[in-house]
Amino acid sequence: MSDDAAPTAPAKTANPERTATSPTPPAWPIGLDALGYGGDYNPEQWPDEVRVEDIALMQEAGVTIVSLAIFSWARIEPREKEYDWEWLDVTMDRLHAAGIRVDLATATASPPPWLTTKHPEILPVLADGTVLHPGGRQQYRISSPIFRDYATRMTRLIAERYATHPALAMWHIDNEIGCHVPHEYSDDAAHAFRRWLERTYGTIEALNDAWGTAFWSQRYDSFEEILPPRSAPTFPNPTQQLDFRRYSSDELLSYYQDLREVLAEVTPDVPCTTNFMVMASSGPMDYNVWAPEMDIVSNDHYVIASDPHPERELAFSADSVRTMADGAPWILMEHSTSAVNWQGYNRTRTSAESLRNSLSHLAHGADALLFFQWRQSRAGAEKYHSSMYPHAGTDSDVWRTTVRLGQILKDVAEVRGSRVQARAAVLYDYPSTWAARLDSHPTDGIDPRTEAIRWHHALNRRGIATDVVDTHDDLARYDLLVIPELYLVTDEAAERIAAAAEAGTTVLITYFSGIVDEHDHVRLGGYPGAFRDLLGVRTEEFWTLQPGERVTLDDGTTATIWSENVRAAEGTQVVRSFAGGVLDGVPALTRRAVGVGAGEAWYLATRPEDEGLQRIADALIAASGVAPVVPDLPDGVEVTRRTAADGRSWLFVLNHTAEDVTLAASGLDLVSGARADGELAVAAGAVAIVREA
Structure with a gap:
């Protein structure tokens, strides 16, 4: 054990595939010349004889890459500036000798107890003032300068020690950044939020205008008066809440950037990533903004046991990550072989389902499939989380499936580097979703992500390859574009959508879209605000539905959650109308020719149930001319x-x-x-x- 602040790197043979003069990091793990296969490896949990066995088992399973040292800070630095590197040195050497590449972590994902004891002021704070204490993980406030200093120091130590190690394939920065504390409300956060607001608005007058502070006597005289949206007597200012979500996503990303800057200084030729969480429970970070900051895009994905059709959300998430990566191969950094431990009612998966889930990510563009974790823990909060090597050992279905998947990835290795080509897209925008999920709206039934998944599945069900885009993407490159519940939209994004239609794209926009601008201010003059002219419709008032209430369209389609009193302008075709009730005969689905080409702008003023939605999707497919990968697909x-x-x-x-x-x-x-x-x-x-x- 050493007490040197900057221990020297052990003598190693430099990786011949890396040179100090490489101008930019590669876009794939260095030396990984097969499909990636492996998982999160935590040798510090086990005695040395088990670690030796691990290497042999990994070779049997066909493992090609592992992530390492993600939660190892307390083991590497058990006391401040005292280091135990030997176990990690040996592990790196063993993995290299076995031909297994290493995604080496910065070890910063869980600060050691000595750090939070010495500096309790780095602990995160919730909106109600509750301090989150040590005992779990991610017990740090992202805006703390003290924590940032310690995290960057640890990152530098690891980078300098292993910079030339031949097993090093890429850097894993922290882990699932923002997973447990996406929004943090401490005094450090208040200071950082104020500085973010100053950079964003420039003057307090501009902020007051953007936040509508004339309402409820909320006018500010200086930025120093502003707090995060902590617990308040009633609904906090909606634009304050929205901006705090934007700030939080940016602040979390800036933490990644701080650590990446250290790694780029020490190892400019080694790619960096952090694992996104694009899955059913995701949403606090704007990964469309984060993705360009990654040398390689990677994602963690877990299906939800209560979902009767988890493959639909899986496909949507995988297509989202592929689109964030600009179509380039990406890494599935974590998923599970069977049940997880953290859902209320966890569900065991069959071997067939496990293989199908893994290979679905490959089908949607991933070139590496990793799990949490390699060996199932015997202690700790995740001991019942399934792994590649389970408690039952090698005489188990899970292990046989682990080996089988490794063999399949060898057999299909020729697909590496190939891409999915899509002519259809569903638009899903994080800031718009944050705004749509705020309080004090016409209904709590709005959920843009659920609607995006429903439309994505309706296209997938017909064999249509589909990207998942946001408002900054090149939308005109698609033949078909579906935009569900885009509540918040900037003028620039609305113009981009209109330009796509004018260029020949068939565009469908649903209810509760274009309602507010980027400050969550209602666009006056009638709904759907930003899209009235494009769609040729105008709505005076929403007619939201109560739970269990339905409306019927004139083709027999039933719909829930939403309806509205729509007026179609001259030249706008009414495709479907409401039948019966107070909206009898009012347009429910409209269609308008746009531009000089074959572009069309459709508007849907209600939420059809699944089969009615599928009929509309089929009509859009026919109108756009987008072709299926395989025609006449069997259902499922x-x-x-x-x-x-x-x-x-x-x-x-x-x-x-x-x-x-x-x-x-x-x-x-x-x-x-x-x-x-x-x-x-x-x-x-x-x-x-x-x-x-």
């Missing part, structure tokens, strides 16, 4: 196609049903070894990956 079967730069292509078929299915395809199934000549048979619950003829 998902398909994607990945294409290489040289024109080779691979068809992924995921059978989510309990029945055997057949569909049109030709080529060699790399999973089963069977050949298809015009017709492919896929067993119940199975996956086929066909090298197409």
